Amino acid sequence: MRIHNSSYRNLLQLIQDSPMRIPAEQFTSIKALGAPAIVLALAAQGTFRGFKDTKTPLYAIVAGNLLNVILDLILILFSGLGVGGAAIATVISEYLIAFILLWKLNEEVVLVTPNVDGAKVARYLKSGGLLMSRSLAILITMTISTSVVAREGPVAMAGHQICLEVWLALSLLTDALALAGQAILASSYSQKNYGQARRVIYRCLQIGLTAGVSLSFILFFGFGQLSWLFSTDSEVLKIARSGTLFVAASQPMNAIAFVLDGLYYGVSDFKYASYSMVTIGVVTSASFLLVVPEFGLPGVWTGLFLFMTMRVAAGIWRLGTKKGPWKLVYSETDQES
Structure with missing residues (x-):
């Protein structure tokens, strides 16, 4: 329906x-x-x-x-x-x-x-508030996408949920790279070792892309054989398998998006991380409400892919501008020199 x-x-x-x-x-x-x-x-x-x-x-x-x-x-x-x-x-x-x-x-x-240090608490609350608004933008966007799918009926919802859970589970594997990159980058950044910080950024992005592509191949060739683990309903599995291409194709983009999140946090670029996510969430949510219902599940999956693509584009653009905390990272002077 x-x-x-x-x-x-x-x-x-x-x-x-x-x-x-x-x-x-x-x-x-x-x-x-x-x-x-x-x-x-x-x-x-x-x-x-x-x-x-x-x-x-x-x-x-x-x-x-x-x-x-x-x-x-x-x-x-x-x-x-x-x-x-x-x-x-x-x-x-x-x-x-x-x-x-x-x-x-x-x-x-x-x-x-x-x-209690009032100044430190204030900084914590400010950073926490920015990250909360970012998380809220993601939550609202994902909730709207789920509501659109729910209107397609219980069978479509079940099949979509299988794809979504697999999509999130594989994406979160690359979140480990983001956490490691965040810790290492924060250490280099705080010590003003900006040369090391740049190497961490490039290496994390390279490893993230490699991991994403690898997951794509594994999922594309393995999801069909393992789909029976999720349901015995033939109609549900038919819908789930139809989303395999989306889930597999989105893995490189997801991996880079998660790695970029870790890099934001590593240099405390919370303001941009928050504002960019809110903007992306508004655009994606609008697409779910105005465009996606005309195309059913393929439209939802396309919308989610758009969501992750815009996150990557915003992150790459931020690194390229070399503004905010990234200005120091890409400065020519650091402790190594």
Whole structure:
């Protein structure tokens, strides 16, 4: 079922009549209980990355996700709680991750201190606010894309969700490059070793592109053989396989986009990272609402590819302008000279 622009006035009725509405509301309401744990875990992960300690977050996340899988089997299959069981399992695993990270972080720093530096707190809140607006732009854009797909019906939604999860999972593999690049670049930048900083930037981009192309080939030739792991419904799998080309083709662009994110953070270019993402999010969201509904799922996948492409274009342009914090990185004078 395709909803044209003239039919958006019936959106509320469509949502109310959708068989996915009640399960979605149930999952969202339960999942919201894990929000405090997610915020604490993300803050702790950032602190560990500042220490260049990537092992502790890895162990915590592996432990949390392992518990999530075990609880999914128990609550969904054996207890029959369905979507609600999946949400409960996710929330419990999120709190486990947060607990492990805070427990280990307490061994490194004083988590509660009576001495508060107002200036540092203000800088933190400013940077945090910029990154929150950036994250909100991504969240809104992805939510709008999902809402457009949901109007295509439950079968189309299921097939799209398989493609989206595979797309995100593979893209996040390259996020490891972004985290490593962020830590190394921040170290070189703070020490005014700008020659080393430039080498880090170029090498991260090269490795990211190589990883993205490699993932494209692996996914293109392997997704069809492994698609049965996600569903036994032939119609759902047909839709999922039709998105293979999009998922595979987008991997190089996704990899570069994630690497560029890490580079932004490495030199604290939060302002540009935020403003550019908000602009890109507005453009992409408009395309989802005005153009994509005419083309169904292919339009959604094209919109997501446009979203990542604009992120890469904005990042490359920023590096090319050599403005802001990048002015120092590309200066001719640094400690190496």
